[in-house]
Amino acid sequence: MPELPEVETVVRGLEPILSGNLVNNIRFYRRDLREAIPINLVKKVLLHQCILNVFRRSKYIIIETSNGFCFLHLGMSGQAIFSESQQPKLKHTHFVFSIQNKQDQQQGYIHYVDPRRFGRLGACEGQGWSQHQYFSHLGVEPLEEKDLGLFLWKNGHKRKGSIKSMIMNHEVVVGVGNIYACESLFRARVSPERRSCDVEKKEYLAIGKEIKFVLKRAIQAGGTTLKDFKKIDGSNGYFAIKLSVYGKEGEPCTRCQGRVTCIKQAGRSTWFCRFCQK
DNA sequence: ACATTGACCTGGGAGC
């Protein structure tokens, strides 16, 4: 399930395959993912255009051409897989981009596979990609915010909702999903049940620091490998990421004598240690 | 204005 580090890993895999090259065909096997794909617009932006850049904003992969921008979100189960064959090999392959290498004219293919179809594919013409509805309401990039903790404190000290739902709120800060929210709160020793307005400034500073730490470490490791995540070449992310609390209900805390608890918050599971997260 | 909940979707695991 891709969070920011996983998407960053996919972007870094796609960039050398796409940049400077040409999309000379797109084959769609489904017209809808989470919502209807604007097929004509995607074709208009991508087809027969040189790809200028591939980058990430939030959990979106953004492909830039001279006509505009194409946006791909992997949802929960999406994978972008490079293949030398156009023919879909996996069930739930929804579209295939044909890529022509400008240097040697070789063909390659990017297969988009997404069993749960929570992904999205969109596009816009022209330069104003950040005005697109996918992006206009998004908060800051955690790794680009110089003092993330201070920023979170400024945003959070009046909020009455839980600190966990605040750091997962992408209108505040993007890219922090359930795994990294649980892990960064554990490292910062702050209980996910605390109201944002009750969290002290110094704790916000710790939370900001730990969000950056877990995201950076996960990117270095190629994304956490969980159920569905595969890198662009189909390999798993490395197993270098040791999760401390996520999915560890009943297991001993790695830091104290407590055991990891699982609760429900806003319909989602939250794992934490009641003894050392205050 | 802010906070919470439910719908979307499928595969996989648990329980019977």
Add this chain to the structure above:
DNA sequence: TGCTCCCAGGTCAATG
């Protein structure tokens, strides 16, 4: 073995 039920989670509309 085979069936049903439930859960995972990012996003956003609907509701409180």
